[in-house]
Amino acid sequence: MDAICKCKYIDKKELERTVAEQPDAETIERLSTFFSVFGDGTRLKILYYLSRHELCVADLASLVKMGQSAVSHQLRNLRLNRLVKVRKEGTTSYYSLDDEHVQSIFEVALAHINEVKR
Amino acid sequence: MDAICKCKYIDKKELERTVAEQPDAETIERLSTFFSVFGDGTRLKILYYLSRHELCVADLASLVKMGQSAVSHQLRNLRLNRLVKVRKEGTTSYYSLDDEHVQSIFEVALAHINEVKR
């Protein structure tokens, strides 16, 4: 702790506690990655549809009005971040949500943007 | 509704409801923007510190170990997204949180990454 606290209104002891308790680098890294996944309209739409139904790639593509390839890439992203899971049947891949937090995340975020109301 | 539902396992009626109830373009836009703000380590750190103290720019810069300019740019971003607010006193700007959802957001996200545990 060095150049900190040049300003007034700060209880130095409390600030030291804040620094001591700060999330470690890995936590920050994983948090920002997690939020980045939600920071894209295409992925949000996919997550919304999957929160209602298990769906195959072609149907998702038609629902979000994007090419099959684009959707496939995004599903891969969501899969790697453990937000969706796949079930294969023949050549068809059925995707569904793999995280019970997605719903809560949506709710809090909607609460935010509805209160700010532009 | 056209090329949808080529796959089985889908109740067409329910799918129509899902489409009818889907969030509009503006909501998707605002949601993804909202999440994008959290999708960056520097901003997450800033939000963490501000969740504990009102702080000036110089102290924030020293805490997150970044240049004053970088922090200033990020604070501007956070300000435009209504997550922080400023209070000026002389030449000093004191920032603090401007959103009661930030805490809840953190909690849900932490719950997620702790359960997935790498």
Add this chain to the structure above:
DNA sequence: TCCTTATATGAATATCTGTTCATATATTAA
């Protein structure tokens, strides 16, 4: 076996985003 269908993926490209650098603005002190 050959063809069709569903999905996955590497490469290329265009766009977006974060940081730095230089500088502007504004307040206070000398």
Add this chain to the structure above:
DNA sequence: TTAATATATGAACAGATATTCATATAAGGA
């Protein structure tokens, strides 16, 4: 008024990211 300090901001640059295109893989049917 001049200097020093705190912050803000435009421009430039580098790195990240989303989409498209072409193609690979793989299963099922003819």
